[in-house]
Amino acid sequence: MNARLLSQDIKPNTSKAVIGVFAPCDPRIDEQSRERCKNLVKHVAESLSGKIKFPDASSAEVVYSDVLVDLEPQADLVAKQFLEAGVNILVCIPDTWSFPQLTTISLLSHFPKDIPINFTTGNSATRPGVVYTHATNGAIAQYGKLSHINIGKWPETGQHPEMSDDTLESLVDWCYAAATFQGLKGKRVVVFGHDSMGMETALPHVMETRNNFGIEITRLDMKLLADMLQKESYDKEELQRLKTWLFSHARERIELPEEKDEQLLEKSLALYLIVRDLMKEIDAVGGGFMSQLEWGSDARGIQLPVADIMESLFNSTFDHNGEKEVIPFATEADVQGLLTQLFMTWLSGGNPPLFMDFRKAYGSEDAKELAKKHNYESKKGEKWTEKGFVDGVNSGSASFNWAAKPEASEKDIMSKISFPKAVDYFFYLGNSVHFVSPGEIKxxxxxxSYSSLSGMFSMLWDETETVELPEDIAKEVCAGANPTWPHTFVVPRYASMLEYKQYAPANHFHMTWDLNPARLQYWMDFTNTLSLTPWQERPRFIESKDRPLPLVYILNGGEERTKIKLAGR
Incomplete structure (x- = not known):
């Protein structure tokens, strides 16, 4: 037999997240019940199709098998069907009792141990699929594999049962987390420059990131960017289109006091085109840029323009070419910040991230003093005075989208943004990005974060909402930090301001809108990431908001203990 040369025509779904839906069954069960199982599998698959969106606006592929997994031969057949289709996420839809080891457990043996599997079932039936779910989930948990169950609701009779909306919603959340987990494997981010101003909380943990998330970190020297700017290695016609687009939205709000300032602006816009093309060349899904100190604020070197506009453009849903994919981008080469943004952007289906300094946390007393100073009478239930708020502010990475509410148009968003001269410790200067985010964005x-003590990643998180301050108070708060940078006033839902101030794992934090806790929790299960919510006011479990705790955690002494054990520590 001769060796076979592989074709260079790769299937479109290769290395992408592909969801496979199937059903187990008992070979002794009547034909009518078996037909109902097949109909249910098709219904679930079609309900999921098009629901799981990636940042590039594509959807996770959903396939299903109408072969009921009765015994080992059917388990092998369906597994081979799924492997042929590139399936790396499993959704099992039990509607009848069956034999766990002969069905799903045999099917699982064909796949890597970390493949996500979900059991979605009705709560009871004449031939109860829920019994099969508990039996199989229990068996899987005993041999140490993670699985999730979704005990939902669909009619107990009829040949074409349909899931309730809540059942589908829970399954969609799980699928988003599974698709993020599988879809990012083999992807890479690129970071320009070395360690982020010596900040240990931002280091690129290359091997750990590879082992935990399957993501590669490509590091390129900023000298390449400096050289390409000097050589003008970019499309000059496109640069003019980008500049014209920016001027059409904000010419009167771009601070350009001298002719040299317009040249600096052009260089900073050219930087966006250069970095965009480099990232496309290596198929990067995210990026970061060190900037300080060498790039633009060390007087010993050749000064180069600030990258604020570039970073904002990457994190936005549009640029001069129209709608585009959000490419999470971190200022100051903050790799852990970049990964936070990347995961939450994917979990939300492509929503723009907000990169912020944890600049100043105003407690309720601080907020009330501000109100009193400005003769402002706070209203009952007004969050910023009753609880306090954080002034989230940073010179770069602020997505343009956060200047307005999520449904706003490009024109509306850009009308709220100004581009003042950057602060003077960026000696070569250029233009910053300034706006104040609206309230009621949830x-x-x-x-x-990462700990060498445990060898594990963790995610500190809370639900949050933006608030608007009265204009004169907002101006004072902005001036107290930096009036030329973007500001977003954030109120945590469960953390007290004392807790929020004390437990911040770094000087940066990141917010993504329309992301619910269950999706993040499912993803932390798949990646074995510790979930940190040390807030006294947050219950351990919030029904209809949190994902139910996987059984494997309960059997092994709790979530944290199990995750540490799974990490081999």
Whole structure:
């Protein structure tokens, strides 16, 4: 037999997240019940199709098998069907009792141990699939594999049962987490420059990131960018289109007091085109840029323009070419910040991240003093005075989208942004990005961290909401930090301001809108990431918000203990 040369025409779904839906069954069960099982599998698959979106606006592929997994031969057949289709996420839809080891457990033996599997079932039936779910989930937990169950609801009779909306919603959340986990394997991010200003909380833990998340970190020297700027290695016609686009939205709000300032602006815009093309060349899904100190604020070197506009463009859903994919981008080469943004952007289906300094946390007393100073009478239930708030502010990485509410148009967003001269310790200067985010944007603010003691990653997080301050108070708060940078006033839902101030794992934190806790929790299960919510006011489990605790955690003494054990520590 001769060796076979492989074709260079790769299947579109290769290395992507592909969801496979199947059903176990008992070969002794009547034909009508078996037909109902097949109909249910098709219904679940079609309900999921198109629901799981990636940042590039594509959807996770969903496939299903109409072969009921009765015994080992059917388990092998369906497994081979799924392997042929590139399936790396399993959704099992039991509607009848069956034999766990002869069905799903035999099917699982064909796949890597970390493949996500979900059992979604109705709560009871004449031939109870829920019994099969508990039996199989229990068996899987005993041999140490993670699985999740979704005990939902669908009619107990009829040939074409349909899931309840809540059942589907729970399954969609799980699928988003599974698709993020599998979809990012083999992807890479690129970071320009070395360690982020010596900040240990931002270091690129290359091997640990590879082992835990399957993500590669490519590091390129900023000298390459400096050289390409000097050589003008970019499309000059496109640069003019980008500049024209920016001027069409904000010419009167771009501070350009001298002719040289316009040249600096052009260089900073050219930087976006250069970095964009380099990232595309190596198929990077995220990036970071060190900037300080060597790039633009060390007087011993050749000064180069600030990268604020570039970073904002990457994190936005549009640029001069129209709608685009969000490419999470971190200022100051903050790799752990970049990974936080990357995971939450994927979990939310492509929503823009916000990179912020944890600049100043105003407690309720601080907020009330501000209100009193400005003769402002706070209203009952006004979050910023009753609880306090964090002034989230940073010179780079602020997505343009956060200047307005999630549904806002490009025109509306850009009308709220100004581009003042950067602060003077960036000696070569250039233009910053400034806006104040509106209130009532809800999501999750979080921060990934790493500990050499445990060898594990953790995610500190809380649900959060933005608030608006009265204009004169907002101006004072902005001036107290930096009036030329973007500001977002954030209120955590469960953390007290004392807790929030004390437990921040770094000087940066990150928020993504329309991301619910269950998706993040499922993803932390898949990646064996510790979930940190040390807030006294947060219950251990919030029904209809949190994902139910996997059985493997309960059997092994709790979530943290099990994750540490799984990490081999």
């Amino acid at each position: 999501g999750i603010a979080a921060r990934l």
